[in-house]
Amino acid sequence: MTAPQTIVCLKVVPRPEEVRVDMETLTLDRSGRSFINPADMHALEMALALKDRYGGSVRLLAMGPPPFEDYLRIALTMGADEAVLLSDRAFGGADTLATSYTLAAGIRKMGDFDLVLCGEESSDGATAQVPAGIAEWRDLPQITYATDLALIDSRWRVRATREVSGGHEVLVSSLPVVVSVRMRCNEPRFMDMSRRQWAAEAPVTIWGAEEIDADPAMIGLSGSATTVSGTHEAAGRERRREMIGGAPTEQARALMAHIRPFLVGSPEQKRVAIEVGRAPGVSHNGQGGSEPALPPVAPDPVRSPRLQRRPGEAEDGGPSGDGVDASWNGRAELLDADGSVIAEVLADLWRRPGEQWGGDVRTELGGGHLPLAGDYVLRLESDAECVVAKGGAVRAYARGGLSGEEVSVRGKGEAPF
Numbered sequence: 001m002t003a004p005q006t007i008v009c010l011k012v013v014p015r016p017e018e019v020r021v022d023m024e025t026l027t028l029d030r031s032g033r034s035f036i037n038p039a040d041m042h043a044l045e046m047a048l049a050l051k052d053r054y055g056g057s058v059r060l061l062a063m064g065p066p067p068f069e070d071y072l073r074i075a076l077t078m079g080a081d082e083a084v085l086l087s088d089r090a091f092g093g094a095d096t097l098a099t100s101y102t103l104a105a106g107i108r109k110m111g112d113f114d115l116v117l118c119g120e121e122s123s124d125g126a127t128a129q130v131p132a133g134i135a136e137w138r139d140l141p142q143i144t145y146a147t148d149l150a151l152i153d154s155r156w157r158v159r160a161t162r163e164v165s166g167g168h169e170v171l172v173s174s175l176p177v178v179v180s181v182r183m184r185c186n187e188p189r190f191m192d193m194s195r196r197q198w199a200a201e202a203p204v205t206i207w208g209a210e211e212i213d214a215d216p217a218m219i220g221l222s223g224s225a226t227t228v229s230g231t232h233e234a235a236g237r238e239r240r241r242e243m244i245g246g247a248p249t250e251q252a253r254a255l256m257a258h259i260r261p262f263l264v265g266s267p268e269q270k271r272v273a274i275e276v277g278r279a280p281g282v283s284h285n286g287q288g289g290s291e292p293a294l295p296p297v298a299p300d301p302v303r304s305p306r307l308q309r310r311p312g313e314a315e316d317g318g319p320s321g322d323g324v325d326a327s328w329n330g331r332a333e334l335l336d337a338d339g340s341v342i343a344e345v346l347a348d349l350w351r352r353p354g355e356q357w358g359g360d361v362r363t364e365l366g367g368g369h370l371p372l373a374g375d376y377v378l379r380l381e382s383d384a385e386c387v388v389a390k391g392g393a394v395r396a397y398a399r400g401g402l403s404g405e406e407v408s409v410r411g412k413g414e415a416p417f
Contacts, residue, residue: 039119100133
């Protein structure tokens with residue numbers, strides 16, 4: 001063989017955003033905007049690269065209505081030599097079986113060839129069945145998902161490379177052979193503007209069912225092994241957009257209300273539930289009580305970071321010089337007045353002899369402080385529960401060694417909200 005004769009099968013497909021189905025025939029409505037199937041463009045580039053390296057010719061074959069001729073001229077401008085369009089109403093509605101039969105009949109009509117290149121699959125069907133079907137109808141060897149081709153043994157055989165899990169395969173086949181080309185294995189070239197005028201005037205051969213001697217029972221809907229019995233349009237997902245107005249503080253609260261469900265409640269964020277204590281003004285049996293929320297108090301001095309002892313522990317002196325007789329450290333949930341979880345926090349609470357409880361409440365998302373501007377509940381991972389009042393004050397009102405005490409709370413770092 002002196003130079004390879006290559007046939008490239010091209011398919012024109014509707015743009016994904018404009019796919020429509022004819023509800024009467026249950027076939028694709030091709031009246032909208034279309035383009036050459038992306039995988040077929042990679043097959044065309046591989047054929048043109050072989051032509052650049054070894055010489056020979058590149059012929060195009062497509063099936064579709066007469067307007068598809070314009071897309072074949074694009075491929076001619078890129079470097080192909082001839083184009084054939086199989087166009088007949090009898091071809092309409094074909095599935096992959098009838099399509100591969102029709103293309104195989106067209107290839108037989110085109111005469112001698114060495115290579116048939118196809119894209120691995122079409123974007124509108126994505127079955128990857130047509131290249132293998134052509135090989136079966138023509139009784140030819142086939143190589144699927146090739147990423148590279150080269151002629152060897154004085155150009156009488158072809159060597160193909162394809163990717164597999166963990167590496168790649170090298171396959172060798174005699175000619176002629178049908179090859180499906182992997183998506184994104186190369187970069188399709190731009191149109192050659194010096195060929196534009198020639199491509200616009202070059203003849204595109206159009207053959208119907210009679211010209212390719214096709215069996216009427218094997219083409220179109222009558223030759224299809226599968227049919228579409230019904231279709232429905234799936235509901236689209238529209239992005240929600242909402243503008244939040246008001247003062248910065250109001251915007252922050254509104255934004256927090258929107259993202260709150262996504263910050264807490266997932267399996268990874270849930271903690272073991274502790275018996276919920278009563279909120280201010282609610283007795284232990286859930287009825288109205290007389291215990292009021294306390295007014296804000298001034299923050300305590302900054303505590304030593306070495307505090308680890310928990311409420312109820314006997315005073316053993318603790319870390320040298322800290323003078324702390326009890327402390328609590330762990331995860332907690334911050335609830336609003338309605339009992340809804342606002343965020344999960346890390347709480348460090350402590351008490352010095354003769355002083356009120358003090359501590360820090362910070363978020364786990366970056367360690368930022370919480371803007372405590374209202375009445376909140378701090379649910380601890382122990383048998384205790386506190387109320388965070390306006391101004392950052394905390395009143396412990398349940399059980400666990402904090403009951404009846406006031407705790408001031410400070411934040412750390414910048415607010416992440």
